[in-house]
Amino acid sequence: MLAKKTHWLLVTNTLLCFLLICLCGCSTTRISPANVREVISRITQKDCQGQLKKLVELGPRFSGDADQTETTLSYLENRLKTMGYTTYRESAGQWLGVDQYNLMAEIRGSISPEIVIELGAHYDTVKNCVGADDNGTGVVGVLEAARVLKNAVPAKTVRFCFFAAEEIGIIGSRAHVDRIAENKQTSVEGLINLEMIGYSTNQPNSQNAPIRIPILASLPREGNFILVAGNFSSGDLGNRFESNIRRFVPDLDFYSANRIAGFFRDAARSDHSNYWDSDIKSIMLTDTANFRNPNYHQPSDTYDTINFDFMSKVIQATVATMLEWGEFNLEHTP
Numbered sequence: 516m517l518a519k520k521t522h523w524l525l526v527t528n529t530l531l532c533f534l535l536i537c538l539c540g541c542s543t544t545r546i547s548p549a550n551v552r553e554v555i556s557r558i559t560q561k562d563c564q565g566q567l568k569k570l571v572e573l574g575p576r577f578s579g580d581a582d583q584t585e586t587t588l589s590y591l592e593n594r595l596k597t598m599g600y601t602t603y604r605e606s607a608g609q610w611l612g613v614d615q616y617n618l619m620a621e622i623r624g625s626i627s628p629e630i631v632i633e634l635g636a637h638y639d640t641v642k643n644c645v646g647a648d649d650n651g652t653g654v655v656g657v658l659e660a661a662r663v664l665k666n667a668v669p670a671k672t673v674r675f676c677f678f679a680a681e682e683i684g685i686i687g688s689r690a691h692v693d694r695i696a697e698n699k700q701t702s703v704e705g706l707i708n709l710e711m712i713g714y715s716t717n718q719p720n721s722q723n724a725p726i727r728i729p730i731l732a733s734l735p736r737e738g739n740f741i742l743v744a745g746n747f748s749s750g751d752l753g754n755r756f757e758s759n760i761r762r763f764v765p766d767l768d769f770y771s772a773n774r775i776a777g778f779f780r781d782a783a784r785s786d787h788s789n790y791w792d793s794d795i796k797s798i799m800l801t802d803t804a805n806f807r808n809p810n811y812h813q814p815s816d817t818y819d820t821i822n823f824d825f826m827s828k829v830i831q832a833t834v835a836t837m838l839e840w841g842e843f844n845l846e847h848t849p
């Protein structure tokens with residue numbers, strides 16, 4: 516009897532151990548390359564075309580126009596609500612008598628919810644422009660990331676930021692960064708800023724540069740790459756993005772201004788510079804704006820000038836980076 520009892524104890528213990536190993540194994544299996552490929556394959560050129568078309572059909576999104584601003588905010592709120600998000604508006608004061616709001620949506624972290632990683636883009640345009648590239652493409656990038664990441668489980672909190680009033684002096688992101696500093700409950704690790712990610716061409720001499728310094732900063736002459744701009748202390752975030760391009764979207768050309776962009780005034784012309792000023796990591800992904808796109812801040816910045824193959828690849832690489840950075844557990848994705 517004793518021997519038999521010991522035998523059953525052994526069997527039970529072995530089974531329990533096996534179960535524990537399985538459970539531990541599941542909780543530490545956070546992400547696999549196959550999972551990443553599956554998620555980013557859901558971002559297609561067609562998706563990007565559809566999303567951008569709807570956005571530009573709203574018309575200009577000038578922050579000095581109350582109706583345009585409200586129409587844009589309501590549209591984005593509805594898009595995010597349809598995906599299953601709860602959104603909130605964050606006040607960024609007034610400009611020309613118009614209330615300015617950043618729009619936020621989050622996926623709460625399952626292990627470290629107090630640590631926040633951000634993906635953002637400004638939603639406003641200059642006056643009388645629909646801003647397809649500037650910055651409709653960035654807005655669609657954030658929307659697409661929100662769409663494919665919904666229902667996946669990150670360890671950290673992931674925040675999608677739609678910034679107000681960038682064109683009139685990066686006012687929206689300034690208000691947001693001030694809030695980050697005030698909020699002692701959470702810690703923001705950094706921001707990936709999508710600032711014009713849709714203009715790309717293989718035409719020779721289509722790429723200008725504010726300055727060309729051999730070896731250090733010498734942009735190629737063909738404007739068919741995404742520029743990764745980060746200051747010195749954001750170096751690891753830039754590295755993370757670039758390694759995800761190499762791994763998951765290898766046919767997307769990029770030019771690295773990682774770590775060095777903080778030295779160039781032109782590389783600080785968007786929301787990420789407020790993060791740099793507050794010692795929070797941030798990189799900007801951009802097609803380089805007026806150094807490549809002849810439609811920059813013109814009514815000709817329209818839907819038909821966008822290269823959707825390029826744009827969808829930039830978004831794919833961004834989502835792959837967010838999956839790694841947010842420590843998503845894709846085993847639990849429904």
Ligand SMILES: [Zn+2]
Nearest residue numbers: 649650710711
């Ligand atoms: Zn812009």
